[in-house]
Amino acid sequence: MKTITEVIRLGIATYALCAMSVAQATTTDSDYQTQLSQYISQQMNAEDVTGLSIALVKEQEILWAAGFGYADKRQKVKAEASTLYRAGSVSKLMTATAIMQLVEQDKIALHTPLTQALPGFTINTRHGNLNDITIERVLNHHAGLPTDYLSGMWAEHPMTVSDMLSRLEHEYTVAPVDTIGVYSNVGYSLLGEVIGVQSGIEFNDYMQAKLLGPMGMKSADFNHQLEGEKAALGYQAGRPVSELPLRDVAAGGMNASVLDLAQVVKMVNGAGSVNGQQVLSAESIEKMLTVTNGDVTLDYDHKIGLGWHYIYNLLPESALVVGHDGATIAHRSVLLVAPEQQFGIVVMANDGGVNEEAISNIAEYAMQLMWARDNRVEFDDVEDLIAVPSPKAASVKQNFAGHFVTPIGLVKSQKSKRGYRVDLGGETLLLERDESGVYRFTKELLGLIPISLGELEEVSFESKRVDNLNVVVAAYQGYEFVIAQKVAQADIPVNWMYYLGDYELVSPFPKEVLDIRGVRLEVDEGFLLAEILVNDGDNQQVVLAPIDDDDAVIAGLGRALGDNIHMKRAENKIQLHYSGLVFEQNIAN
Incomplete structure (x- = not known):
């Protein structure tokens, strides 16, 4: 099971890139490339990154681009600026741009319901009217659509999006619209279908003709897989792995080099103009970069425009930074x-098993280095110029006692003499007030000797009631996000007691994504739990909230939560259905 430190990282990653501390250095116009190269090598060596490329952009010029490590380690093919990688979810920025082109052409409007823009789309909902799912809400991940439809997502021969579209009629929305950001690859895959239907051109062909070509993204394309002479091989923690074809091309299937993606930075810097080509109006660019979820209380510091995420506390003077990250196998x-400083960076790597902070650290270091260079200040001084607000003691009485749904599953917290004792599935931490009056985690050996918790010591916690929900809000380096939701024990329908036991995965699912063995349904502390059993032993737990005798939802707020679980009897076997995957009860139960 994941550790509490990973909970914090998951909470941050649920929304956007978060400001990270980076090593200190100094810079001048003559040595910033050398300095950045040294930092990149340091991070790659520390995290065993196989290959990486980077590009720095100022206004309409690529200041510097280079490769490090290997595109193919076995053949000793070095990574270059022209090396091709899978862009992952950075692809969504291009899909959102294409949607805005159709808006400018009056083919659709941001308020157009998805049911109207994409005939044939339907999904079950327990959260209001299906017509409330609009193009804008899909763009900003507030449509309440599931994060993924796992069946056929990654495969040698992936399911078509049109096939997925037809299967969504058996699925459910996961949240009411505009209540909390629920990141959705499903939503962006559907936007790809909208582009094809409304333009009359197949999605891949449209992207090539209307965006990639005009923007000068010469080696980029949208495809199920990465191919070609310049393609980087894929690795996980330095070991070669297969980068399986992906169904959700519009959500994460762009192949590109950092030179290609540098054109996207130019597009933002040029208010829609790239290399003399006006691919989008300045008004549309401004709209894409404008916060769309400012009234969504549960989002806290997760701010998003139309595809573009806001990144806080990265540059001095509260300078606006927007962006996106991407991850594939x-x-x-x-x-x-x-945008205001007219610079940006692109970093791409061919190792999916690395600590993602290494890639983020390099990107953020490069941004701060460029700011220092533009403003003619020593890099040592940059972090001192970034105003990160300190957490303040809560104005209302705090209560952390009870059971909470978190990204690692069910967590129990009990009142203790000095605060709260929090049980995290094998690990116990103390949650106590510090000298400033805010709650933080501590740990002691034998109840006497303090043990360092590293970056976790920088995180503060506050219990709040928001939108009639009791939640715990974490604050990390000035960035606030919901990390847990308090849940109460409830009666479990009798049927579900018969469903308890182990279930074997009978649907195909690639072990490169997650080596799933099955699912175990059990009751603990009066809660219905599902434990995802994986062959490497790193099992994952979720809390289930029964809806009726045969349906339950994964409890909690945010990414991959709220999904529907359906139990079914088929040919004298009990089956568990989740996101298109089928699990059958082990007869030995």
């Missing part, structure tokens, strides 16, 4: 832009 990417 074997590739990582980050694209960041400071």
